[in-house]
Amino acid sequence: MGVFVLRRLWRTLLVLIGISVVVFAFVRALPGDPATAILGERANPESVARLTKQLGLDKPWFLNLAEPGRLFDAQYPKYLGKVLSGDLDKGQKSQIPVADELKSRFPATLELSLAAMFFALIVGLPAGIVAALRRNSVWDSLATTISLVGVSMPVFWLGLLLSYYFAVVLGWFPPSSRLSVGVDLQPLTGMDVLDGLLRGRPDVSWDALRHLVLPAITLGSIPMAITARITRSSLLEVLGQDYVRTAKAKGLAPRLVTLKHAMRNAMLPVVTVVGLQAGLLLGGAVLTETIFSWPGLGSWLYDAISGRDYPVIQGGVIFAALVVSVVNLAVDLSYALLDPRIQYR
């Protein structure tokens, strides 16, 4: 197991270096340059040329082949040098260190993603189980319909709809943001619900929780639907297996058969899909964070891509790749817990 983990971590490092090269080249290959994006309507050839030079983007990408004496006077060697010394560079215009932004924004996205996944599992799993156990019943139809709606409803529309009805019309939840104006909380983990408790401020945790509900439901709607569908089909498949029939024939209680024998095996594909959803949640967070003014990674990266903020895109993508790699590793390791037959070498 230890060797397996080390090997995976080594592979992750190689993946990250590879991604740094790819993302570095890709963002520069994108049509539309940072100077034009920064200047907006003001952009004209002269102003673009001047700003491009000021930003240092007139230098070669990887190697300065035109001047062999200054071969490494190029953009990537400089960037790599900074990264290797622990500096992820600064936002092109904001001059905010990318590492600082990641530090403050990742916990917000993590909190939202965890809450969304919690919602997806707490609703999706029971819905899938009920649909499988009561196959072709009203409950099955209901669960299937809910999953279909969850998958097909655009996140943007769902978010605005929830915000309008539950915040404006009913006033149950705040329309957006993480904490009410005037609430001061010194971050510990950066996850406000948790930090409120750790700081002995349950009132702040409650406020943070109220802000979290609508974005979590919005972001969790698609994973919830997928979880319900996968759970249903996986459980149905397992319930038809010989060993389940044997367990039933032995006179075990139906609940015991389902929970102890069928569910554990049915969970493998569910865990795989949930793991894959982690990556999708980061992507899905772009829209949800924009609608709910959630200061996380998604909306930040989206703005950086629109504004061609190269250092932010590079740092953000490398970090996102790291997170997805770590989650996938955790998912792989969890297989062994669910199925003792699986061993790592």
Add this chain to the structure above:
Amino acid sequence: MKKYILTAFLSASLLGSASAATLVYGGNGEPVSLEPGNVTDGISLTVQRQIYDTLVDFKDGTTDAVPGLAVSWRSNPAATSWTFNLRKNVKFQDGTPFNADAVLFNWNRFWDPKADSGFRDQGRTYEIMGDLLGGFKGDKTAVIKDIVKLDDYTVRFDLTGGNSVFPVVAGSSYFGIASPTAIKAQGTKYGTPASTPVGTGPFSFVSWKTGDAVTLKANMSYWGTKPRVDGVVIRSIKDASQRLNELKAGTIDFASDLTPDSLAAVRSDKALTAVLKPSFNVGFVSMNNKNPILAKQAVRQALSMAINKKAIAEGFWNGLAVSNSSFLPPVMGWANSKDVPSDYKYDPAAAKKMLADAGYPNGFSVDFWYMPVSRPYFPTPKPIAEAVAADLSAIGVKVNLRTEDWAKYLQDRNKEPGFDMYMIGWTGDYGDPDNFYGAYYGANASDDINYNPASLQTLLEQGRAALTQDAKAKVYSQLHKLTYEAAYRIPMVHSQPLAAARTYVKNWVPSPLGSEAWNKILLVGKR
């Protein structure tokens, strides 16, 4: 346990209301930086305007120059030199004095690439200097030749040519005056969320929570009208629908940049007041001289006549826009020619005949590019483009609607072969026609239409040098006539951006220039 939860719930309910005298603004995003001279985005300038003052200010709700940190200014007869007399007894929020040294320190940072504390090697670009003032010290095109301290409270700007608009340019919110002590002490961090920006403005900086909000408190030592609220929180709410939701829910007090279709929702809510900003923009359609068909004046004029601009303005702006023949917003109507009709008359039959006379009885095909982003001058570019296309198809012109990523769009319009026809617009920086005509007909700005006659450039230079409004009107009325008849750019609308406030917010007078100080706003009976 129940008691614990109840206590938490009640406390949280109370938490929702900040101090009754704190003003909460729904901004359309997060500031890029709070360092003056180095950003151009609207929300950065909105926040900066609360922290910093500029040399010249503007009368509430207008573009008329009034004293700011300079109490008066005068030029030599040729307008090649401007002397500013500075306000005395003004202190920065850190307690250091405002004087000529502070003005020189700030303006040298903007203008001189070698200035101390300019941090150019750390990514500072001050690109607005290139746009509004021709470039930096040493550049051939730079407007500023020298900046001289005459005494502790007098500063002179020597210019490379006659420039009558210099004081209002210097007064635009890009050029706030920051505390030299604070910049020197904070170094390259200055302007980022980890710094403490310091100016002489009505509010001082408290905190900037990345991606969330900037908090300011009243500067009770302010030299002007003292703030009438305890503080301001500027929240980042990118989505316009969500800003409206927040307003309706009462979680923010006022907001700008709502979509025109929100007007009915605002007006139907008794807790809200619609606030219409004065129009200070132009949305237009440009046509490229390199397209052999569009190079013909008769064709361009026929297209101008075929577009039902008034119906489009009513349909897409909910009455919050006017349409006319001028490139200038209505507040600068004094600079329009009286010989130019109010607009090309919408007349598809006559337009079709003009096309036939020009050699295109069966019309022609043209690419029409629409913006992929929303702006106050074109809030819904695609449907507007579709309406234009429908109008043009009525005279036989087959329009191929096209778009692409915004950064690429801005790049491609100036690259060979450019766009046949495309949508773009402009929001003013200062109240002079030069800011509008210069931005799209100036020597550096005409690559998209490839139309740049010497007569036009001469008029632009004359307009820049003219000192009085009468003298300017004479020049710009000629420009109006010239550009109207050339019809390379069809002015579609001058829109009024929609803002709204809770009814208890009083004395909010939005500036046409985009940002105004909020020291006069008061809250009557908030919550």
